[in-house]
Amino acid sequence: MFLPNTSKSPTTNQGYQRVYKPGKLTFGVFFPLEAFNGDMPKMQNQVALAQLAERSGFASLAFRDVPMRDPNFGDSGQVFDVWPYLGYIAGQTTEIALLTAAVILPLRHPIHIAKAAASVDQLSNGRLILGVASGDRPVEFPAFGVDFETRGLAFREKLELVKIYWGNSFPHVESRFGYLNGADVIPKPVASHVPLIVTGHSQQDLSWIAEHADGWMSYPRSIEAQEQIIMRWRDTVESVLPSQYKPFTQSYFIDLADDPNEAPTPIHLGHRLGRNALLVHLRASRRIGVDHLIFNLKYGKRPANEVLQELAEFVLPEFE
Numbered sequence: 001m002f003l004p005n006t007s008k009s010p011t012t013n014q015g016y017q018r019v020y021k022p023g024k025l026t027f028g029v030f031f032p033l034e035a036f037n038g039d040m041p042k043m044q045n046q047v048a049l050a051q052l053a054e055r056s057g058f059a060s061l062a063f064r065d066v067p068m069r070d071p072n073f074g075d076s077g078q079v080f081d082v083w084p085y086l087g088y089i090a091g092q093t094t095e096i097a098l099l100t101a102a103v104i105l106p107l108r109h110p111i112h113i114a115k116a117a118a119s120v121d122q123l124s125n126g127r128l129i130l131g132v133a134s135g136d137r138p139v140e141f142p143a144f145g146v147d148f149e150t151r152g153l154a155f156r157e158k159l160e161l162v163k164i165y166w167g168n169s170f171p172h173v174e175s176r177f178g179y180l181n182g183a184d185v186i187p188k189p190v191a192s193h194v195p196l197i198v199t200g201h202s203q204q205d206l207s208w209i210a211e212h213a214d215g216w217m218s219y220p221r222s223i224e225a226q227e228q229i230i231m232r233w234r235d236t237v238e239s240v241l242p243s244q245y246k247p248f249t250q251s252y253f254i255d256l257a258d259d260p261n262e263a264p265t266p267i268h269l270g271h272r273l274g275r276n277a278l279l280v281h282l283r284a285s286r287r288i289g290v291d292h293l294i295f296n297l298k299y300g301k302r303p304a305n306e307v308l309q310e311l312a313e314f315v316l317p318e319f320e
Contacts, residue, residue: 010195010214015097015127019059020215020247025286025319028060028099028294029053029308030251031078031085035300039069039076046078047092049304056312057320060097060129061089062251062294065104070139075298083116090124098124101217101251101294102131102199105162106154107144110177111185113158114165118189126190131217131249132159134202152203159196159212166193197249206233210240215291217249220269223281226250227288234289247291254278255300256307260314267299275314282315 010016019026032041033049050061063086064077078085086098098120103113121128134155135141141148157175164171165185173180198204198213209216216233220226230248237246253270262274264281271281285293295311297304 010189010191010193012191013121013126013128013195014095015060015099015124015129016195016214018095018127019097019099019129019292020245022245022247022291025282025290026059026292027311027316027319028062028097028292029058030062030101030294030296030298031064031089033297033304033308035255035297035302035304039071039074041076041079041298043079045305047089049308050089050093050096052305052308054093054096056308057316058096058308058312059292060099060294061093062099062101062131063089065100065102065133066137067104067107068137068140068143070137072139073137083120086120086128087123090120090127096127097129098127099129099197099294100131102133102197104135104140105132105158106135106146106151107140108158110158110161110175111165111180114162114185115187117162117194118166118185118187121189121194122187128194129197130194131197131199132202133199134204136200155202156204156208163193206236207240210237210246213246215247215249217251220250220252223284223288226285226290230289248289249292249294250285250290251294251296253296253299254307256302256310258302270296270299272299275310279315279318282319286319 032043033046034041063082065082066077069076082100090098117130134151138148161175166189170184195214197215197217198209199217233248253267255267255272257274260274260276264271264273264277297307
């Protein structure tokens with residue numbers, strides 16, 4: 001078995017350093033940078049909004065991998081395929097991290113994943129953080145001829161192959177996804193590999209994630225429940241790789257009210273609330289150990305530029 005070249009840690013990547021700072025809470029924002037009804041966003045003014053997020057001090061822009069429209073799921077992400085859109089936004093920004101949440105490994109060939117991710121990583125000067133997942137939309141799998149029930153096995157196998165292609169020159173690889181001999185997958189990432197964040201459990205146990213990923217991304221919960229999840233993650237990392245820092249990331253849907261004093265009301269995977277209640281929630285999130293929180297604006301009522309500007313003026317400075 002080939003093992004990646006670890007002479008340069010992925011934590012040296014510019015994107016990883018911007019997003020993950022032990023003991024601090026940083027923030028990102030999901031594409032599409034807009035509120036929208038139904039499952040299809042308008043995708044207007046996204047470059048200007050992404051540049052506003054970068055200037056305002058957000059640490060990351062998060063991209064979805066949604067190959068097909070499924071109206072029953074209710075969210076088509078940023079509509080455009082994740083790889084060309086990453087390249088497009090990389091060319092329109094200079095410092096902000098580009099984070100996928102998340103590329104669906106079972107639906108893609110590992111050589112394509114390795115080449116595309118390393119290309120974005122190189123073209124963005126090391127700003128890519130590759131969130132990966134096993135997929136949760138059953139309608140997509142038969143369209144690709146992939147078995148939904150065994151996606152966890154495919155996820156593990158493909159992640160290992162991607163690391164091999166990144167970390168070795170001209171590896172000899174025999175797998176059920178193909179035979180490689182006498183050729184190389186190029187380019188290579190800026191560091192030993194693009195930083196890898198597993199989203200959800202991806203059909204894996206937590207110890208496997210702690211061993212094979214550079215961090216873990218999960219879903220929003222109450223502060224009390226999330227604290228227990230983070231404690232379990234920290235304990236698992238310590239048992240698998242003592243003294244190593246592996247960050248915890250979460251998403252969070254917000255409908256930021258005009259009234260800064262509006263109390264929180266639950267919405268899907270988040271809250272409608274004023275900025276003062278948001279600050280209370282974010283302080284608690286920092287206290288329990290959330291490293292990076294990514295806002296999703298889908299269920300909002302206000303224009304995205306107003307929300308980003310308010311967050312930049314009244315929320316982000318406290319956490320810098």
